[in-house]
Amino acid sequence: MDRTYTITELAREFGITTRTIRFYEDRQLLQPTREGTKRVYSRGDRTRLKLVLRGKRLGWPLDEIREMINMYDPHGGEVLQLTTMIEKLKANRDTLLQQQRDIQQSLSELDQLERNCLDQLASMTPSPLAAANS
Amino acid sequence: MDRTYTITELAREFGITTRTIRFYEDRQLLQPTREGTKRVYSRGDRTRLKLVLRGKRLGWPLDEIREMINMYDPHGGEVLQLTTMIEKLKANRDTLLQQQRDIQQSLSELDQLERNCLDQLASMTPSPLAAANS
DNA sequence: CACAAGGTTGACGTTAACGTAAACGTCATC
DNA sequence: GATGACGTTTACGTTAACGTCAACCTTGTG
Numbered sequence: 001m002d003r004t005y006t007i008t009e010l011a012r013e014f015g016i017t018t019r020t021i022r023f024y025e026d027r028q029l030l031q032p033t034r035e036g037t038k039r040v041y042s043r044g045d046r047t048r049l050k051l052v053l054r055g056k057r058l059g060w061p062l063d064e065i066r067e068m069i070n071m072y073d074p075h076g077g078e079v080l081q082l083t084t085m086i087e088k089l090k091a092n093r094d095t096l097l098q099q100q101r102d103i104q105q106s107l108s109e110l111d112q113l114e115r116n117c118l119d120q121l122a123s124m125t126p127s128p129l130a131a132a133n134s
Numbered sequence: 135m136d137r138t139y140t141i142t143e144l145a146r147e148f149g150i151t152t153r154t155i156r157f158y159e160d161r162q163l164l165q166p167t168r169e170g171t172k173r174v175y176s177r178g179d180r181t182r183l184k185l186v187l188r189g190k191r192l193g194w195p196l197d198e199i200r201e202m203i204n205m206y207d208p209h210g211g212e213v214l215q216l217t218t219m220i221e222k223l224k225a226n227r228d229t230l231l232q233q234q235r236d237i238q239q240s241l242s243e244l245d246q247l248e249r250n251c252l253d254q255l256a257s258m259t260p261s262p263l264a265a266a267n268s
Numbered sequence: 269c270a271c272a273a274g275g276t277t278g279a280c281g282t283t284a285a286c287g288t289a290a291a292c293g294t295c296a297t298c
Numbered sequence: 299g300a301t302g303a304c305g306t307t308t309a310c311g312t313t314a315a316c317g318t319c320a321a322c323c324t325t326g327t328g
Contacts, residue, residue, distance in 0.1 A: 008274070018275090023316060037323075038275055054236045059193010061314070072247060082255050089248045096237050096244070102188050103234050107227065113206060114223045121216050142304070152305090157286060171293080172305060195284070 005041040014053060024052060027062050029069065048073070058099060068092065139175040148187060158186060163200050182207070192233060202226065 011018045024030050025039075029052050032039040041049075048069055055065035071085060145152045158164050159173075163186050166173040175183075182203055189199035205219060 006274085017317080019318085020316065022276090027315090036275095037277095054240065057193075057236050058233060058240070059191075063314095072243065082251050082258075086248065086251050086255075089244055089251070093241065093244055096241050099192060099233070100237050100241075102191050103230050103237070106188065106192070107230050107234075109206065110223055110227055110230070114220065117216050117220050117223070121220075124216075140304085151287080153288085154286065156306095161285090171307095197284095 003043060005046055007039050007041070010041055010046060010049060014049065016053075021049070024049070024062070027066065029062060029066050044073070137177060139180055141173050141175070144175055144180060144183060148183065150187075155183070158183070158196070161196050161200065163196060163203065178207075 005013075007018045007021055011021055021030065025032065030041075030045055030048055032041045032045050034040065051069050051072070052062075052065055055062075055068060060068075067088070071088065139147075141152045141155055145155055155164065159166065164175075164179055164182055166175045166179050168174065185203050185206070186196075186199055189196075189202060194202075201222070205222065
């Protein structure tokens with residue numbers, strides 16, 4: 001039930017290198033326990049790593065990802081002032097909403113562009129002769 | 135009707151430095167004309183810059199942004215093979231859709247978290263005495 | 269026991285995306 | 299004619315996010 005993972009398992013599962021995982025630890029994004037000298041990752045660690053990668057896909061710097069994650073998961077020590085936290089949540093949401101709008105725009109422009117391409121392709125392929133109509 | 139812009143105008147409008155704009159030119163994202171030695175930016179250049187910044191907000195590297203933009207705006211020379219182009223569009227859309235999912239997840243988790251915070255706040259503020267109930 | 273597979277800690281290298289500074293040109297204006 | 303606002307190029311500095319060794323420990327397995 002409380003499964004654990006080795007560093008290479010996680011690396012393989014998420015398609016990253018062990019170096020990257022250790023780097024994230026150095027940057028305080030993960031803090032696995034040890035069994036002797038070896039790192040042991042819990043389910044929670046795995047989840048945190050997943051969140052890190054999601055943040056990365058959205059282009060966030062590791063520092064902000066760490067703040068983000070620590071809010072989601074107070075993991076013991078630092079219980080932020082609630083109001084401060086709500087402030088940050090708001091800022092975070094604004095960023096996300098902006099990204100959402102950006103994506104929406106990009107997608108619709110991309111659709112438009114693709115339609116043009118397909119049309120143009122369609123007007124070329126049916127008959128080679130059509131190409132002569134310049 | 136065919137308004138033009140100076141480098142500092144654009145910098146101020148978009149909240150970036152002139153250094154950044156020149157850097158984008160160096161990386162082939164912009165190619166303004168010259169009036170003597172000075173750069174002159176057209177409406178199209180301004181639009182391209184806007185697209186660049188949008189890409190940045192989504193965390194894309196400048197190289198991909200350039201490819202993206204060049205697809206949107208063949209601007210003369212390089213007419214890509216249509217099929218190649220459609221391939222790239224597809225890949226691009228996949229990335230965008232992934233980002234969209236990531237954002238959706240993030241937003242909903244964030245909402246959940248905020249609700250918790252607000253609840254907790256609500257249970258504290260009404261009466262200071264309530265805090266004694268540990 | 270040898271040794272291969274996986275783990276560890278340094279420490280230096282690399283790339284992207286600018287920042288920062290130097291050294292200079294060009295006007296309008298005081 | 300000096301000053302200041304705005305522009306230019308060239309070049310080195312910086313930060314983030316890893317990659318790439320090297321040199322070493324620790325196990326189970328044939």
